[in-house]
Amino acid sequence: MNAALRVIAPVVLIGLLLLAWEAACAALRTPAYILPPPSAVAASLAADAPTLLRSAWNTLAMALAALAVASLLAQALALAVGLSPILERAVRPLAVVLQVTPVVAIAPLVVIWAGIDHPQRAIVALAAVVAFFPIFSGAVTGLKSADPDLERLFDLYGATRPQRLMRLRLPAAVPFLLEGHKVAAGLAVIGAVVAEFVAGSGGAQGLAWRILEAGNRLQTAKMFAALAVLGVLGALLHAVLNVLERWGIRWWRGR
Amino acid sequence: MTVAALDAVEVDYAGRGRALGPFSLDLPAGEITALVGPSGCGKSTALRLLAGLEQPTRGTVRRAPGRGETAVVFQAPTLAPWLTAQANVALPLELAGTPRSEARARAAEALGAVGLPQVLSARPVQLSGGMAMRVSLARALVTEPKLLLLDEPFAALDEITRRALADDVLALWTTAKPAVVFVTHNVEEAVYMASRVVVMTRGPGRIGGDVRVDAPLPRPPGFRVTPAFREHVETVSGALAQGMAA
Numbered sequence: 001m002n003a004a005l006r007v008i009a010p011v012v013l014i015g016l017l018l019l020a021w022e023a024a025c026a027a028l029r030t031p032a033y034i035l036p037p038p039s040a041v042a043a044s045l046a047a048d049a050p051t052l053l054r055s056a057w058n059t060l061a062m063a064l065a066a067l068a069v070a071s072l073l074a075q076a077l078a079l080a081v082g083l084s085p086i087l088e089r090a091v092r093p094l095a096v097v098l099q100v101t102p103v104v105a106i107a108p109l110v111v112i113w114a115g116i117d118h119p120q121r122a123i124v125a126l127a128a129v130v131a132f133f134p135i136f137s138g139a140v141t142g143l144k145s146a147d148p149d150l151e152r153l154f155d156l157y158g159a160t161r162p163q164r165l166m167r168l169r170l171p172a173a174v175p176f177l178l179e180g181h182k183v184a185a186g187l188a189v190i191g192a193v194v195a196e197f198v199a200g201s202g203g204a205q206g207l208a209w210r211i212l213e214a215g216n217r218l219q220t221a222k223m224f225a226a227l228a229v230l231g232v233l234g235a236l237l238h239a240v241l242n243v244l245e246r247w248g249i250r251w252w253r254g255r
Numbered sequence: 256m257t258v259a260a261l262d263a264v265e266v267d268y269a270g271r272g273r274a275l276g277p278f279s280l281d282l283p284a285g286e287i288t289a290l291v292g293p294s295g296c297g298k299s300t301a302l303r304l305l306a307g308l309e310q311p312t313r314g315t316v317r318r319a320p321g322r323g324e325t326a327v328v329f330q331a332p333t334l335a336p337w338l339t340a341q342a343n344v345a346l347p348l349e350l351a352g353t354p355r356s357e358a359r360a361r362a363a364e365a366l367g368a369v370g371l372p373q374v375l376s377a378r379p380v381q382l383s384g385g386m387a388m389r390v391s392l393a394r395a396l397v398t399e400p401k402l403l404l405l406d407e408p409f410a411a412l413d414e415i416t417r418r419a420l421a422d423d424v425l426a427l428w429t430t431a432k433p434a435v436v437f438v439t440h441n442v443e444e445a446v447y448m449a450s451r452v453v454v455m456t457r458g459p460g461r462i463g464g465d466v467r468v469d470a471p472l473p474r475p476p477g478f479r480v481t482p483a484f485r486e487h488v489e490t491v492s493g494a495l496a497q498g499m500a501a
Binding site: 008147149150152153154157158159163167170171172175186252253254255 | 306323329331333335339346349350378379380
């Protein structure tokens with residue numbers, strides 16, 4: 001399979017699906033508030049581009065802020081846990097409970113705590129909760145992933161605890177941290193959107209609000225336009241993180 | 256003078272029972288001792304006892320070398336993938352508090368001594384198996400150890416590379432003459448490398464034979480085809496076969 005074909009194949013598939021959608025709408029005369037044709041979605045996308053892009057940026061900014069918060073907390077806690085096995089025993093069950101609790105279930109509480117006037121804070125906090133676990137879990141695993149023979153070598157040369165941490169366990173954890181952050185970034189966007197839905201307020205002006213608002217007004221084409229922007233945002237973020245992870249691994253391993 | 260000794264040591268592992276012993280071994284300074292035995296006989300356990308990485312369940316371990324004076328080369332090169340070859344070799348010195356620049360300079364020297372002066376800034380992933388093993392050897396030698404423990408260091412290498420490395424290890428040994436323990440399950444390699452071959456019985460390992468190899472070290476060219484070499488290989492093989500049946 002040559003390179004050009006690989007790039008073209010998904011584009012062609014999307015084009016075909018859109019054509020079929022357009023044709024079906026024309027043939028079945030579906031009302032536009034139930035299913036608008038892609039042409040109407042495109043028109044809405046063009047008309048609302050400035051608002052949608054601003055909302056996409058708001059959603060992305062909240063997700064990235066959440067990622068930063070989650071990254072700091074998760075790595076700090078993983079370090080503490082890495083230094084004390086008993087602390088790990090203590091923290092594990094709580095971390096698991098936090099992970100398996102759906103974010104929508106805790107969202108109303110967090111919205112109350114953050115205050116009705118600050119939905120962004122609630123959204124960042126909830127997205128951070130979702131992004132926390134993959135980073136924490138990756139860091140804990142990574143800190144234990146050093147080659148046991150390298151650990152023995154550090155024993156042999158009488159390495160101190162800080163030396164072992166800084167020169168062996170932390171560097172060995174790097175690939176796990178990269179992977180954890182990649183997964184966490186994707187989850188942070190999902191968390192930010194879900195949290196904004198639950199907050200149900202226009203205060204944060206993210207993409208979820210655009211969808212809610214358009215839905216309330218039966219502007220279905222605009223809902224699709226916001227969804228399309230959200231899809232593209234997610235895909236772009238995923239692509240960027242893949243590249244960053246590959247760079248990170250190359251830097252770490254030298255190839 | 257004895258560098259390290261095992262005195263009637265026994266090692267029991269929880270759930271697995273006895274892994275080694277009773278086993279006694281005396282390592283005179285400057286001598287190369289090979290430990291041969293079947294898989295699971297406790298060779299590597301004996302090595303870890305000599306390194307001070309493990310304590311025996313019973314018996315005593317005596318060790319003269321202080322901190323940083325024992326070096327171990329494992330079956331795999333065991334290099335840190337995030338460090339350059341030079342930084343990997345400098346690691347033991349840096350852990351002991353040697354200033355970074357001095358440690359790096361001595362690491363470069365050690366890499367030169369093992370025949371790899373050109374790979375200073377290469378990462379382990381860019382090295383072949385044989386080269387990575389040489390880097391590992393350089394890391395072991397950089398501290399100028401009094402006791403050098405080699406745990407099947409050539410097991411993963413092809414025949415040509417392992418023969419070349421065997422000669423290089425012997426050549427390197429002549430400069431500082433540390434006491435060396437060489438663990439292997441390859442009888443010919445044991446006879447080639449060591450002036451004394453200790454044969455272990457099947458696990459839990461005990462002494463199954465103790466064979467002196469009276470020939471100059473490093474070995475003269477063509478040593479592998481001499482009658483003396485063949486004879487020693489047969490003697491060791493015989494002891495090994497007896498030990499496995501016992």
